[in-house]
Amino acid sequence: MYVADSRAGAPGAPVSADGAVRPSAGRRRAAVAPTVLALGTVSLITDVSSEMVTAVLPLYLVAGLGLSPLGFGLLDGVYNGFSALVRLAGGHLADRGGGRHKWVAGIGYGLSALCKPLLLLAHTLTPIGLVLAADRTGKGLRTAPRDALISLSSTPETRGRAFGVHRAMDTAGALLGPLVAFLILRATVDGYDAVFTVSFCVAVTGVLVLVLFVPNGAPAPPTAPPAPQPATTTPAPQSTTAGPASQPAPAERPTLRAALGLLRRRDLRRITLCALLLGLATVSDSFVYLLLQRRLGVPDRWFALLPLGTAAAFLLLAVPLGRLADRVGGRRVFLAGHGALLLAYGVLLSPWHGTALPYAVLLLHGGFYAATDGVLMAAASESVPPALRSSGLALVQTGQALARFTCSLGFGAAWTLWGDRTALLASTVALAVCAGCCALALRPARKGTS
Numbered sequence: 001m002y003v004a005d006s007r008a009g010a011p012g013a014p015v016s017a018d019g020a021v022r023p024s025a026g027r028r029r030a031a032v033a034p035t036v037l038a039l040g041t042v043s044l045i046t047d048v049s050s051e052m053v054t055a056v057l058p059l060y061l062v063a064g065l066g067l068s069p070l071g072f073g074l075l076d077g078v079y080n081g082f083s084a085l086v087r088l089a090g091g092h093l094a095d096r097g098g099g100r101h102k103w104v105a106g107i108g109y110g111l112s113a114l115c116k117p118l119l120l121l122a123h124t125l126t127p128i129g130l131v132l133a134a135d136r137t138g139k140g141l142r143t144a145p146r147d148a149l150i151s152l153s154s155t156p157e158t159r160g161r162a163f164g165v166h167r168a169m170d171t172a173g174a175l176l177g178p179l180v181a182f183l184i185l186r187a188t189v190d191g192y193d194a195v196f197t198v199s200f201c202v203a204v205t206g207v208l209v210l211v212l213f214v215p216n217g218a219p220a221p222p223t224a225p226p227a228p229q230p231a232t233t234t235p236a237p238q239s240t241t242a243g244p245a246s247q248p249a250p251a252e253r254p255t256l257r258a259a260l261g262l263l264r265r266r267d268l269r270r271i272t273l274c275a276l277l278l279g280l281a282t283v284s285d286s287f288v289y290l291l292l293q294r295r296l297g298v299p300d301r302w303f304a305l306l307p308l309g310t311a312a313a314f315l316l317l318a319v320p321l322g323r324l325a326d327r328v329g330g331r332r333v334f335l336a337g338h339g340a341l342l343l344a345y346g347v348l349l350s351p352w353h354g355t356a357l358p359y360a361v362l363l364l365h366g367g368f369y370a371a372t373d374g375v376l377m378a379a380a381s382e383s384v385p386p387a388l389r390s391s392g393l394a395l396v397q398t399g400q401a402l403a404r405f406t407c408s409l410g411f412g413a414a415w416t417l418w419g420d421r422t423a424l425l426a427s428t429v430a431l432a433v434c435a436g437c438c439a440l441a442l443r444p445a446r447k448g449t450s
Helices: 034-064 069-081 084-097 101-115 125-152 156-187 191-213 256-264 266-279 285-296 300-328 330-349 357-381 386-418 420-441
Strands: none
Touching (some): 034 069, 034 101, 034 300, 069 125, 069 285, 084 386, 101 125, 125 156, 125 386, 156 357, 266 357, 266 420, 285 420, 330 420, 357 386, 386 420
């Protein structure tokens, strides 16, 4: 028995056209499914672990090991983009197994947990790169099956809210992780080693919660009950031969060819290309924090607290912006989020030196994630059938991750050659151009046009 056992697949429950379960008449609808809350708890615990490492990693590599911005850009690109190589595999494995979403995600969480203590042994570029690549492989395996479980256990009308709740719980972990890392660095002599050790113990706890509390498999779309017939109506005679109208539409088989064929769907292709294009101009979080540190002269011991601002804004805005996406459309909110990121870059480039500068940048940075992370997955879910939901979401995530990997390499090289300010200016111009192109591409079609 699982504590998070979902009632979504109960026999006779009505379903929507895309396979999502709808609440029965007369039954109060839950705000979010138990599966979403269970996965949110797993993500909260796991993010405490991962963000402990992420918060200290830039300083550990640049100040502790003396890597150049180009070398750090290479490792940061590996950390944020290597998962793109396995996301499609994770999504495909979860869809092929039918009920393997939980276990494919569990392998990913377990692999990432095992990588944490290996950082204690890695002190040069090559072994650190290999450890980070293995850690991101775990993230790549788990992300699409986890998001597919969230999507399949929610109705289209509440999907944005469900992703918002999950991302808010996830971000609560991202808020606690840097704080724990900061306290460990202040309380211990070998601070980095202590951070990596505690991170491993917390990650193992997250894996145990997944195994014990997340139900097996995705909720199966039940068959809608037949409409009631009037008592005075004479039953129609049963036909011995089933006509074409009586045959249910065959579900798409979760093959690799079918998964790649999803890009023939116009809506999914557009949103995937836009996610890729905007990712090419999205500077990674670590570089944003390094830019803030240089701009403000933040002491090294306080560096781990900078991600708290982003996480706090994300936590406060994730659910409201998810609900807004349900009302006005996820694509509008997604584009508005990149507008917030443009403003953050503009503030960093401005001559403003007020005390409110870091708060403004981190608020806009967190607002960007709240308006794009879960909202993108909710919007993409509308164009993917349930049988291929994990594979379809993996396509979008892969394009975005590869683009951000490229941006990390490019920004690190530009910083090394031209300096941090010129590199950020170039990224700002590129993001403005990409956002304008995506606004045109994602415009709703006019009535009467195809």
